[in-house]
Amino acid sequence: MKEIEIIARSEEEALGKAAERLGASPGDIHIVEEYEPDDDDLAVLDREEAGQDIADDAPEPVLYVLRVGMGPYLRAAEEFGNGLVGKFQPGATCEAIPRGDHLRLYIHAVEPSILIGRDGATLNALQHICNRALPRWNQSDGKEDRDFPLVLLDIEDYLDRKHERLERIADRAVGKAKKTRRKVSLKPMTSMDRKYVHNYLKEQGGIETYSEGRDPYRYIVIEPKGGRRGGGRSEAPPRSGAKKGPKNGNLLTPEEAEERRRREEFFTPPTDDLYEEETDDEENFDDVEIEEHESRLPPYQEPEDDKRDRPLVDELEFE
Numbered sequence: 001m002k003e004i005e006i007i008a009r010s011e012e013e014a015l016g017k018a019a020e021r022l023g024a025s026p027g028d029i030h031i032v033e034e035y036e037p038d039d040d041d042l043a044v045l046d047r048e049e050a051g052q053d054i055a056d057d058a059p060e061p062v063l064y065v066l067r068v069g070m071g072p073y074l075r076a077a078e079e080f081g082n083g084l085v086g087k088f089q090p091g092a093t094c095e096a097i098p099r100g101d102h103l104r105l106y107i108h109a110v111e112p113s114i115l116i117g118r119d120g121a122t123l124n125a126l127q128h129i130c131n132r133a134l135p136r137w138n139q140s141d142g143k144e145d146r147d148f149p150l151v152l153l154d155i156e157d158y159l160d161r162k163h164e165r166l167e168r169i170a171d172r173a174v175g176k177a178k179k180t181r182r183k184v185s186l187k188p189m190t191s192m193d194r195k196y197v198h199n200y201l202k203e204q205g206g207i208e209t210y211s212e213g214r215d216p217y218r219y220i221v222i223e224p225k226g227g228r229r230g231g232g233r234s235e236a237p238p239r240s241g242a243k244k245g246p247k248n249g250n251l252l253t254p255e256e257a258e259e260r261r262r263r264e265e266f267f268t269p270p271t272d273d274l275y276e277e278e279t280d281d282e283e284n285f286d287d288v289e290i291e292e293h294e295s296r297l298p299p300y301q302e303p304e305d306d307k308r309d310r311p312l313v314d315e316l317e318f319e
Contacts, residue, residue: 006064007037007045014064028071035063070098073149080134081105081153084126089114102150104159105130112156120162124190127153163196170197173222174207183223188213194220 004022008014015026022029037045045061074096081094085107092109109115116123135148152159173184189197194211197220201209209222 003032003065003067006066007041007048007061008064009059009061011064014062014066018064018066022068024068024072028069029066031064032067033065035065037061037063068147070103070149073103074098076134076137077103077105077130077151080137081107081130084129085109085115088122088126099152102152105151105153107153107155109155112158115155116158120158123153123155123158124192127151127192162193166193166197167200170201170222174201174204177207177222177224181224183221185212186220186222188217188219191215191218194218 004018006014006017006021008017011031014031015029018024018029019026041063042061077096078094081096082092085092085094089109089111092107092115095106095108097104097106107115114122115126117125130151130153134151135145136143139145154160169186173186177184186197198209198211201207201222206225207222208225209220211218211220213219
């Protein structure tokens with residue numbers, strides 16, 4: 001959240017000055033801390049009060065630290081979100097609610113599955129648009145507001161259900177990594193999902209997490225602490241000119257080893273049994289009705305001269 005320091009003789013005066021400088025209403029600003037001003041602060045107040053008649057019994061100056069609340073951001077997010085989702089599904093609306101250091105933008109729509117998309121792809125795209133556009137759209141001068149909070153889109157509690165699913169997958173992967181003493185790779189995820197899993201597992205003891213690969217195939221690796229990153233159990237060094245394979249001690253030629261390295265750089269197949277219980281949560285669009293609209297193109301008409309009545313090439317006479 002954006003903070004500002006104001007030197008003033010009362011809280012009302014400090015709120016008024018902060019509202020004027022930040023372009024917000026006094027009701028959206030609250031005082032965080034109060035300090036005794038130093039000589040530099042008093043010099044600033046003297047310049048501001050130059051030419052004013054200050055009463056002898058006026059309160060002593062105080063340095064106030066003020067912070068802008070979520071109010072302006074909530075209103076901006078709702079206004080922008082309503083215009084955005086309304087273009088995808090007429091009648092859809094948004095409601096912004098503060099959630100800690102970010103805000104949750106809830107979407108109310110008649111057809112939620114249309115805005116969610118397969119594996120949440122459409123919802124992720126709309127969320128990306130909001131986080132890229134809102135910091136600039138909310139500013140009158142067009143500059144980016146770096147204090148604009150993170151915006152997370154949700155519809156029909158989809159986000160909470162997805163987080164619960166990620167936690168179950170991460171817990172099973174941690175259990176398998178600790179049991180086998182080998183690293184476990186998860187399926188590729190978006191940057192938001194990877195960040196959530198990293199934060200969820202950072203308090204777990206005995207493991208470390210990191211990401212590998214390139215987007216859109218970047219994935220999380222969960223590895224027991226003390227293991228060798230990228231290998232799991234220690235292995236004997238391969239002979240010169242070859243690389244040891246993953247099973248039965250097979251040796252790969254340099255060309256095969258380079259090809260395998262390139263494949264693993266983009267995507268390492270995850271352990272399928274981590275996801276077996278999650279098949280029921282996948283989005284199903286078999287029952288989604290697709291509205292048919294009348295085409296503005298003229299109806300198709302057969303040409304008057306049928307091609308079958310035209311002479312063949314070998315029947316034409318050439319001079």
